[in-house]
Amino acid sequence: MYPDLSYFLHDIFGTARDNGFSIVKTFGLFLGITFIVMTYILYLEFKRKEKEGVLTSFSKIIQKGTGPDWFEVILNAAIGFFLFFKIPYAIQNFDSFKSDAAGIVFSKLGIFPLGILGLLLFGGYTFWVGWKNKLDKPKNLKEITFPSQKVGDIIILAAVTGIIGSRIFSILENLDSFIDDPIGQIFSGSGLTVYGGLIFGTIAVVWYLRRLGVSILHGGDSIAPALMMGYAIGRMGCQFSGDGDWGIVNEASKPSWFIFPDWAWAYEYPHNVLNEGVRLVNCIGNHCNQLSPPVFPTPLYEIVFCLLAFAFMWFIRKKIKVTGSSFCLFLVLTGIERFFVEFIRINPTYDFFGFDMSQAQFIAIGMIVSGIAGYFYLKNKVLSD
Numbered sequence: 001m002y003p004d005l006s007y008f009l010h011d012i013f014g015t016a017r018d019n020g021f022s023i024v025k026t027f028g029l030f031l032g033i034t035f036i037v038m039t040y041i042l043y044l045e046f047k048r049k050e051k052e053g054v055l056t057s058f059s060k061i062i063q064k065g066t067g068p069d070w071f072e073v074i075l076n077a078a079i080g081f082f083l084f085f086k087i088p089y090a091i092q093n094f095d096s097f098k099s100d101a102a103g104i105v106f107s108k109l110g111i112f113p114l115g116i117l118g119l120l121l122f123g124g125y126t127f128w129v130g131w132k133n134k135l136d137k138p139k140n141l142k143e144i145t146f147p148s149q150k151v152g153d154i155i156i157l158a159a160v161t162g163i164i165g166s167r168i169f170s171i172l173e174n175l176d177s178f179i180d181d182p183i184g185q186i187f188s189g190s191g192l193t194v195y196g197g198l199i200f201g202t203i204a205v206v207w208y209l210r211r212l213g214v215s216i217l218h219g220g221d222s223i224a225p226a227l228m229m230g231y232a233i234g235r236m237g238c239q240f241s242g243d244g245d246w247g248i249v250n251e252a253s254k255p256s257w258f259i260f261p262d263w264a265w266a267y268e269y270p271h272n273v274l275n276e277g278v279r280l281v282n283c284i285g286n287h288c289n290q291l292s293p294p295v296f297p298t299p300l301y302e303i304v305f306c307l308l309a310f311a312f313m314w315f316i317r318k319k320i321k322v323t324g325s326s327f328c329l330f331l332v333l334t335g336i337e338r339f340f341v342e343f344i345r346i347n348p349t350y351d352f353f354g355f356d357m358s359q360a361q362f363i364a365i366g367m368i369v370s371g372i373a374g375y376f377y378l379k380n381k382v383l384s385d
Contacts, residue, residue: 001242002026003273003287017285022098027273030237037233038226039155045222045317046148058213059144065135068127080122085115099286147214154223157208158201165200172196172359198227198334199363217378220327221320225313228330232306239299242272247296247344266294296344302337309333324378331371339364 002008005024010017049055089110090097097104209219238245250266258265270280270290277291313329320326339361347358 001269001271001273001287002240003242003271005029007271007285007287017287018098020094020098022286023101025101025273026241027237027243030233030240034230034233034237035155035159038158038230039151041226041229042155042223043148043151045225046146046151048318049218049222050146050148054218055147055214057144057146059142061140062143063138064141065133065138067134068130073123073126073130076126077119077123080118080120081115082118084118084121085110085112088114147212147219150212154205154208157204161204162197162201166197168200169196169359215323217324217327220324221317224327224330225310225317228306228310228313228334231334232303232310235299235302235306239297239303242269242274244272244274244276244346245299246291246346247298247341248346249293250296250344251293264297264300267297267300268292268294269297295346298341298345302341305337305341309337322375322379322382325375328371328375328378331367331374335364335367335371339368 002011004018004022004026006015006017006019006022008026009015009021015021046055086105090101090104092111093104093109205219205223206216209216235245237243246267246269252266254262254265268277268290271283271285271287272289272291273287275287275289277289280288280290313326313333317326342358342361342364345358347360349356349358350362352362
């Protein structure tokens, strides 16, 4: 496993573990890749629908030369304060920062005078630019924008709200830990729940698409393949970092029908980022533990399923006749995958009307039912129009 980039470089070049490259955490790196890939896929789909005439441009009147925008001034001042407050402190305390970057970032630690300097520089420069471009008589200009030009905003919005939703759902799944350490749990960089991110992100994106005047159904169909690929890459981050999203203990012998390598059947997750398990012999570094006994590598199974599902959705996307059905298909496929993989994952279960299942399984059932019901509703609506 590679809890951070230094462990990967150690395997490739033999460099020391836990060096300066350890500030690049593996899960965070894959999370960044996720958003880049999702942005590109959504951009391709929006461009395709614009070419087909399904998605059209929208316009708005903007004023030029009104002077400083106080929202931008305050926002940039806040960014300047944060950067100058944190970065010099992180450089001065680099050993602490590389071992727990999230803890430093979300703490009160920093250099306050430099933070004030950053606030004045960033805020002052933004104010000066606005004042410099101020006109005696502001101009009203018509700005024409295509949905594909807003892809970056959509992904950023989905990312921010998705992380918040993931954190909230993770806290709900681990209320005991939250009660013991509420601040630590809120700002923890681990324990993100996929479904929480999906639900919050979807709500935010729907709101934004409506604000832009983009069809919710066409927007949903466009983002569905991107979500499936994003799910796959996100699980790659879980697998390569060993973040605890693994399965239950698996000491059973590999069956004859399982044609894949032994590590795909039962895996110890050496050097996992959580430092769970037993100490590895002759290991030097901050992450020298591996699980014993081994477990089902469930992120690996989810990666394979999601990549195949993405390939299928990408192949049929141009053949779909019922608008909105691609997103319904995403709901059904994701729900099926998560429902079954939960049987071999480590998650608390809840008794609900006699059904003892995990939170994710109840949500998965809801997604499957919603996807199927949504498809037939949309299909009947097309036939009746």
